[in-house]
Amino acid sequence: MASRTSQAAILNHHHHQQPLGLFENQEGEGCNTQTDFFPFPQNLTFSSLPLVGHQSLKGGLSTASIASDDAPSTTTLSETLVPRPSLTPPLRHKQDHNITTSSEFGGGGGGGGGGPHGHLLSLQRSTANLWAWGDVSDEYCLSSKRSSGGDDSHHPYLGGLSAMKMKKMKAIRRKVREPRFCFKTLSDVDVLDDGYKWRKYGQKVVKNTQHPRSYYRCTMDNCRVKKRVERLAEDPRMVITTYEGRHVHSPSHDLDDQDSRSPSHLNNFFW
DNA sequence: CGGTTTTGACCCGCGC
DNA sequence: GCGCGGGTCAAAACCG
Numbered sequence: 001m002a003s004r005t006s007q008a009a010i011l012n013h014h015h016h017q018q019p020l021g022l023f024e025n026q027e028g029e030g031c032n033t034q035t036d037f038f039p040f041p042q043n044l045t046f047s048s049l050p051l052v053g054h055q056s057l058k059g060g061l062s063t064a065s066i067a068s069d070d071a072p073s074t075t076t077l078s079e080t081l082v083p084r085p086s087l088t089p090p091l092r093h094k095q096d097h098n099i100t101t102s103s104e105f106g107g108g109g110g111g112g113g114g115g116p117h118g119h120l121l122s123l124q125r126s127t128a129n130l131w132a133w134g135d136v137s138d139e140y141c142l143s144s145k146r147s148s149g150g151d152d153s154h155h156p157y158l159g160g161l162s163a164m165k166m167k168k169m170k171a172i173r174r175k176v177r178e179p180r181f182c183f184k185t186l187s188d189v190d191v192l193d194d195g196y197k198w199r200k201y202g203q204k205v206v207k208n209t210q211h212p213r214s215y216y217r218c219t220m221d222n223c224r225v226k227k228r229v230e231r232l233a234e235d236p237r238m239v240i241t242t243y244e245g246r247h248v249h250s251p252s253h254d255l256d257d258q259d260s261r262s263p264s265h266l267n268n269f270f271w
Numbered sequence: 272c273g274g275t276t277t278t279g280a281c282c283c284g285c286g287c
Numbered sequence: 288g289c290g291c292g293g294g295t296c297a298a299a300a301c302c303g
Contacts, residue, residue, distance in 0.1 A: 200276055202295055
């Protein structure tokens with residue numbers, strides 16, 4: 001895992017001067033040739049990117065950039081950058097008819113339709129640009145939102161609370177959003193296998209896009225992490241994956257076949 | 272049969 | 288206030 005020593009830098013976005021982060025894998029050339037680097041938060045370790053690399057990327061996933069406002073045209077990524085201690089989970093791709101599968105990651109396999117983490121895409125020719133954003137400021141780094149509310153606070157149709165109360169909660173909830181980050185990946189497949197098990201709970205066609213956006217939720221109990229997957233409008237080859245929230249557990253793959261690899265730093269995936 | 276996906280409906284925030 | 292659009296729910300269908 002030489003790539004564990006990935007370099008990180010941040011670029012200015014061409015439009016809004018918003019900080020873009022470029023994480024350059026040591027092995028990769030850093031396909032993104034943008035300049036204007038600036039120091040990236042030290043506590044933001046991308047120990048996971050290497051995992052991407054170490055598995056099947058072999059340097060293919062060479063770059064990842066972080067941005068606050070550089071939203072793909074199809075989304076409104078208007079939040080501010082919130083560096084997390086560790087962001088990127090070990091990414092792999094689910095199989096797709098278009099891709100060549102070079103490795104198999106036993107483990108994870110979910111049950112029915114969506115779950116099968118069978119073959120995994122070789123990302124050798126993939127490029128991932130990592131965005132990160134979130135409108136969570138340090139002070140409230142959420143918690144009030146859901147941790148207290150338990151199961152009901154996130155339930156939009158909950159009947160127990162008065163409408164007023166619900167509205168207030170919504171208001172709070174809007175401001176106190178889970179930390180989020182996203183990245184884009186050049187890939188034929190939509191769903192990155194990041195070691196966690198996801199259940200799809202919605203799909204939506206967003207405006208000005210041909211490709212629908214899919215919504216996933218972590219299948220683990222008590223874990224409210226969500227993930228959004230869509231394709232970039234300008235470049236359908238690019239997959240935008242957005243994570244929201246932090247896992248309260250380790251990746252499912254760890255429990256199976258991954259723990260022998262790098263169990264300690266995998267804990268950092270609880271973004 | 273249990274877990275996941277699909278998909279139409281609903282909710283809600285936001286801009287006008 | 289209204290309409291639009293994004294996000295979520297939940298029942299039915301699907302799948303291993």
